Amino acid sequence: MKSAANVSRAEIVELHRRHVWPPYTSADEHASIDPLVIVHAEGSYLEDKNGKRYIDGNGSWWTNVLGHGHPRLIRALREQSETLLHCASSMIANPQAALLAAEIVAVAPKGISRAHFSDDGSTAVEVAIKTAFQYWQQNGRERRVRFIALSGAFHGDTLGAVSLGGVAAFRNVFAPLVFDVLHAPVDDVDGFEKAVHAIEKILETKSDEIAAVIVEPLIQGAAGMRMWPAALLRRIREATSKADTFLIADEVFTGYGRTGTMWACDQAQVSPDLLCTAKSFSGGVLPMAATLSTERVYEGFKGDRSRALMHGHTFSGNALGASVAREVLAIYEDEKILDQIALKHKRIAQAFAKLQDLPGVVRTRSLGMVGACDVGSGGYAGKSGWRVYEHGLSMGAFLRPLGDTVYITPRFNIEDSVLDRLLEIVAESIRLSVR
Ligand SMILES: Cc1ncc(COP(=O)(O)O)c(C=O)c1O
Secondary structure, eight states: OOOGGGSOHHHHHHHHHHHOOOTTOOHHHHHHOOOOOEEEEEBTEEEETTSOEEEETTHHHHTOSSOBTOHHHHHHHHHHHTTOSOOOOSSOOOHHHHHHHHHHHHHSSTTEEEEEEESSHHHHHHHHHHHHHHHHHTTTOTTOOEEEEETTOOOOSSHHHHHHOOOHHHHGGGTTTSOOEEEEOOOSTTTHHHHHHHHHHHHHHHGGGEEEEEEOSSEESTTTSEEOOHHHHHHHHHHHHHTTOEEEEEOTTTTTTTTSSSSHHHHTTOOOSEEEEOGGGGTTSSOOEEEEEEHHHHHTTOSSGGGSOOOOOTTTTOHHHHHHHHHHHHHHHHTTHHHHHHHHHHHHHHHHHHHTTSTTOOEEEEETTEEEEESSSOGGGOSHHHHHHHHHHHHTEEOOOBTTEEEEOOOTTOOHHHHHHHHHHHHHHHHHHOO
């Protein structure tokens, strides 16, 4: 077997083009783009095969919250690998998964008492959908088969998650396959109020049909970092409680401090019935996710095998992933990660507010460790953000955009000086490429 370290850059690109089928990439792009070849990552930086370093401005798809190669996470991996890598998880307990369940429940919103482990954000959402659905099927409310989501939502790429999603680019081609979901319309930046009103109305009249309402609390990530107020989230909780149906908080992106508090739900003092976490859950180290739920939800499954939650993934409760996820929580505690976020947020907020003065910048916004602005009106299909991306790369920052939305989601303990440099590169890249 060839050593990966000894393969040339040209050979890697050649093999990548010939055999890898990368996500969200057209065949034309795949054949023509000279990809970044990342061989090393440390702290806030990605390093390519030529030795050039880039500040990881998008936290490696919103996963890397503690920096690349955190020594404690590496140690956790190494130590766990010496005893147990993986075993099945039905009728078998493993210590890391059991401890992780107790530890995540301890920091979860009030009322959460159970963790069902899976692999990634999409699977965490699938589990939430199926849990809510099955709960009502076996507890005398069989007509509760529909879900309410927000238009512009993104909950993942598996078919249940796509059904809930509202971003055309991820959904349209699969429209004939997805199940029917009521999408509350968010028609512009301030349209969340209208959407919440629509949800309240549906719940007043059709609550006997609704299995759950699902939201990305406070920020719709993939829709273009659309931010919405905690007060509206509280209204959704009140409406779902009144209708006695479930609220699913998809905190795959917003959780673990992204919005400034451990969970975005915390800012609205809201406790959901089900909460999905992934990405930061393992510090971006391994595929590891959880669907958390309350005891009330779990009680709906009490009884014999005919009432068991009929969902499972091969790597559920993976011992390596669980040991790393536990260490992430310990680092949060020891390094006071949430406290650091408040300070970093100020820098992000100030820098993004200033971008408003640049020609072509439509709207700036920030919350917690997210700063975003629009540099065109094309949404996810827009091309302006990609021009900013190219300039960012040449200046040493990885700023993968969401079409015309330019944003940063760096690690939460990024050094102040590196954060300031990242913010300078954002401003300079926009200045050079947007008119
Ligand atoms: C809110 C939200 N939910 C679910 C997902 C899907 O996560 P994954 O890509 O890990 O399946 C994402 C991914 O970006 C997300 O932002």
